[in-house]
Structures are given as structure tokens and as C-alpha cells.
Amino acid sequence: EVQLVESGGGLAQPGGSLRLSCAASGFTFSFFWMHWVRQAPGKGLVWVSRVNSDGTDTSYADSVKGRLIISRDNAKNTLYLQLNSLTAEDTAVYFCVREAFQGHFDYWGQGTQITVSS
Amino acid sequence: SYDLIQPPSVSVSPGQTASITCSGDKLGDKSACWYQQKPGQSPVLIIHEDKKRPSGIPERFSGSNSGNTATLTISGAQAMDEADYYCQACDRSSLWVFGGGTKVTVL
Numbered sequence: 001e002v003q004l005v006e007s008g009g010g011l012a013q014p015g016g017s018l019r020l021s022c023a024a025s026g027f028t029f030s031f032f033w034m035h036w037v038r039q040a041p042g043k044g045l046v047w048v049s050r051v052n053s054d055g056t057d058t059s060y061a062d063s064v065k066g067r068l069i070i071s072r073d074n075a076k077n078t079l080y081l082q083l084n085s086l087t088a089e090d091t092a093v094y095f096c097v098r099e100a101f102q103g104h105f106d107y108w109g110q111g112t113q114i115t116v117s118s
Numbered sequence: 119s120y121d122l123i124q125p126p127s128v129s130v131s132p133g134q135t136a137s138i139t140c141s142g143d144k145l146g147d148k149s150a151c152w153y154q155q156k157p158g159q160s161p162v163l164i165i166h167e168d169k170k171r172p173s174g175i176p177e178r179f180s181g182s183n184s185g186n187t188a189t190l191t192i193s194g195a196q197a198m199d200e201a202d203y204y205c206q207a208c209d210r211s212s213l214w215v216f217g218g219g220t221k222v223t224v225l
Binding site: 035037044045046047050059061062095100102103104105106108109110111 | 119149151153155160161162163166167172202204206208209210213214215216217218219
């Protein structure tokens with residue numbers, strides 16, 4: 001059974017940093033591109049970032065470029081998202097997502113909440 | 119950037135048909151996907167590659183994509199179909215952009 005389990009969310013100060021993790025199981029993690037998608041309270045889904053299967057190539061939404069870093073450790077079957085210079089606009093649930101070979105998002109984690117507030 | 123536009127809300131009576139549109143420039147040339155999200159839950163893929171249903175998704179959900187518009191159709195809507203629905207351009211050149219979401223109410 002495919003499982004994606006996020007962790008690392010919580011309350012953060014404006015200007016602070018957080019590192020999210022996503023533990024993957026039930027599939028060959030190193031075969032798949034992985035993504036982070038976020039959802040602010042009461043708002044829609046927003047794609048944030050993706051990393052290719054071996055971690056050598058990444059891309060980011062313009063709204064987060066330069067502040068967020070996506071990475072992965074295929075030996076540990078884990079996806080990461082480093083968030084820096086946090087602002088209130090980063091308050092959201094962050095989902096770890098697997099991209100199927102055809103390009104759609106076939107498995108989603110349960111999400112981890114980040115709240116940025118002083 | 120690439121934008122996808124969905125109606126904010128759609129209402130449907132039980133047993134009737136609901137159609138949700140998703141508009142984007144030449145969307146028909148891309149692969150469209152649809153996700154269902156119920157309150158407090160993670161999104162679930164219900165349509166990929168314009169019209170394919172993953173295993174376990176009821177046949178009452180169908181999709182089409184042509185021109186500038188992709189459409190999700192719920193035939194014989196049930197109370198359990200009340201949810202938010204998001205379209206997506208499942209295309210690496212479109213940076214996986216989502217539509218704004220449509221709240222479906224069954225009443």
C-alpha cells in the first residue's frame with residue numbers, strides 16, 4: 001500500500017524556518033517525481049515545488065522561488081521541503097504528492113499544517 | 119503563467135447530472151485531471167488523462183477535454199459527492215497548475 005506521511009509542521013515565527021519531511025512507503029520511491037502542494041485555510045490547492053526522481057532537478061512556483069528548497073533522500077525514501085523567511089502567506093496545509101508516470105498526482109499524504117504567526 | 123478557471127460553485131439535485139467546467143488556453147492540447155476533496159481530507163484523483171478513472175472511482179464520474187475547456191460530469195449525483203473539485207493541467211510544461219476549485223452542493 002502506497003503511503004506518504006508528512007511531518008515537521010507547526011507554529012513558526014515570521015522570518016523563521018521550518019523543514020518538512022515526507023516518509024514514503026509501499027512503492028519504489030526512487031522511480032517517481034515528487035511534489036509539494038499547499039492549501040491555505042479556506043482556499044484552493046496551489047502547486048509549490050517538485051523534484052525529479054534522482055533529485056538532480058527541481059522547480060518552484062514563482063511565489064516561493066528563492067525561499068523554499070525541495071530535496072529528497074532516496075536511500076531513506078524521504079522527501080523534504082525547507083521553508084525559509086516565512087511569512088503569514090505561508091500558513092497552509094502542505095501535502096506531499098506522488099506524480100504518476102503519466103503526469104497526474106495519484107497519491108497524496110494527509111498533509112501537515114504550518115502556521116506562521118508571532 | 120498558465121491559468122485555469124472554474125466556477126466557484128455548482129448545485130445539483132440528487133440523481134441529476136452536474137457538469138463542472140475548467141477553462142484554459144488550449145487546454146484540449148494538454149492532459150486534464152480532476153481531484154475531489156472533502157472537508158478535512160486530502161484530495162483524491164478521480165479523473166486523469168482527460169477521461170480515465172482510477173480504480174475504485176464510480177462510473178458516474180466522467181471527463182472530457184476539448185478546445186479550451188475540460189469538463190467533469192457527475193451523472194446521478196449522490197449526497198456523498200458533495201465536495202470541492204479541482205481541475206489540473208497534468209502537464210509538465212504547465213507546471214501542474216490547479217484551477218481555483220468548484221464547490222458542489224447536492225440538494
